[in-house]
Amino acid sequence: MNASDRSARIRETDIYARLRETVLAALAQVVPDLPPEIAARVEVSPAKDPAHGDMATNAAMVSAKAARQPPAKIAAALVQHLTASPDIQTAEAAGPGFVNLRLKPQAFRALLPVILSSGEAYGDATTGTGTKINVEYVSANPTGPMHIGHCRGAVVGDALANLLTKAGFDVTKEYYINDAGAQVTALAWAAYWRYLQAIGSPMTEEEFANEVPGGLQYKGEYLIQVGQALATQYLASLATPDLGIASPELWIDTVKDHTIHAMMTEIREDLRLLGVQQDIFSSERALVASGAADRIIEKLHADGLIYEGVLEPPKGKTPEDWEPRPQTLFRSTEFGDDVDRPLRKSDGSNTYFANDIAYHADKIDRGYDVLIDILGADHGGYVPRMKAAVKALSQGTTKFDAVLCQIVHIMKGGQPVRMSKRAGTYVTLRDLLEEVGKDAVRFTMLTRNSDAQMEFDLDKVLATTRENPVFYVQYAHARCRSVLRAAAEITTTDDLATASVDTLASEPELTLIRRLALWPRTVEAAALAHEPHRIAFFLYDLAADFHMLWNRGKDDATLRFIQADHLQETRARLALVAATAVVIRSGLQVMGVTPVEEMR
């Protein structure tokens, strides 16, 4: 799509963007030599108070200084020019220099055919055209099935990726498998224990645990199958002749491979059930094995960004066992971090950070303009060093943003559900999905800003009341579909895009249409802010407007959508209903929630 096609499309679908162009054109008449950076600050935004009209612009105020004229004077001149616009009914200067615009109802109504012919593509933006973004999310240790703690990041990341795609970005969804660290070695030992059990080893768990460096972790039963599979494939060849612990070199890589593969199979299935489908799975272990991590460290070394040094102890709180030690450090302080960060452990292997630098370098090499990591809030302290690393690696050309997800507290029967493996109340993602379903999980996870803690009340997400946004939004869509089904017997609905909508003039109808008009703007703002939860709130408001309109039919039968003896009126109303359904679907699509056709 070229630039003029693009702006034509914007004029057609985003009424606020269109009016902004109108205002800028008028402003160019009033203030001929306005600097572009001032023009960029001109906004046309929806009026908060209906008494102010439909929209307002700050054009006069932001340009007053550059024009060396008082805002009121510029506003008055703008009003003169703007009243000539075919979209505008009235324009008036108000307050400290706003220009309030009241649009002709037709300007809003004309959107309905556009929505109906665009379908769910309505709201697509071109903001991100030409920008490649990588969204990395979930990235759980492959040490067991996914639990609730992983779930929020998965949903937020997935919805954000969808949102960015809708806003025109070229998006890659990625999962980074943290399969290289000590945790995975511990996992392999745990699987090896299940293997020994499977081949009938006489060792007791205690005897085995005493031989494991760091002790036996991951006692979950989910590894039993892995052990049995190993036994089937390798018989007793991974153990000593008397079925004891063989030298780790003989089995550790095999068991690791096998176990990680088994865990990832489970995790992929969990993700699939959650409706998450990532494009790329990157392995930390493969990255290290390929030598990429070492190469990056060498490169940074050559750039003078790595040195051997001793860190100061944390101020005010010196750990008991603190002692000065020389370490391999990355100069992250040169790029805004608080302290330089270690890259090597004392055993010579890389820290997680070192490998993550290599991983992000790899993503930069793949040509992304923006890297987004979805992280748990407990990784907040990690963000500045990663930001520093990306800056150093890309010479500042690649942007990095981290979206932090706060903890989710599961509530049931008014009581918090404790997350404890020992107590057996460890809630897996699969349990949650079975209990409330994918759609309720996804929607609910998006009903809070991701950096706010959230209560997930298992009883409330299934409630059929207005206070449950999942229900309220789905119900609005179901009602739309219900009306359209009912109307199918009276009038055809397939060509509503060409229906005359001039009769839609009541306040609740126009309120709903104005809400629909906000959709492109909402998509764009949410995408740029990396805040997918805004979509959920928009849909809730949209649903409220729709239910309001529906409820009017309760009091007054002539206000119902279907009027058997007024076909033209009916078709106009149905066009509005159909457009509402389209926008709800469009929003649910971003959230990864399946719209329902009926509530049963």
Added chain:
RNA sequence: GCGCCCUUAGCUCAGUAGGAUAGAGCAACAGCCUUCUAAGCUGUGGGUCGGUGGUUCGAAUCCACCAGGGCGCGCCA
């Protein structure tokens, strides 16, 4: 001790890229309602946007300091 995030109605939370008189749901109060597909509808009360300064024509929003909560703080990921 330091850094990051947070603090908005009784409760749970929004607040659209600094805009006008800060919004919604629940709860409370007062009415209505038995339905084109229903699990409700209308109205009312309720706020020093944690506090104090500052920048600005204009601040819940940006800056500084203070108070309270969460997270993190040399080879865990």
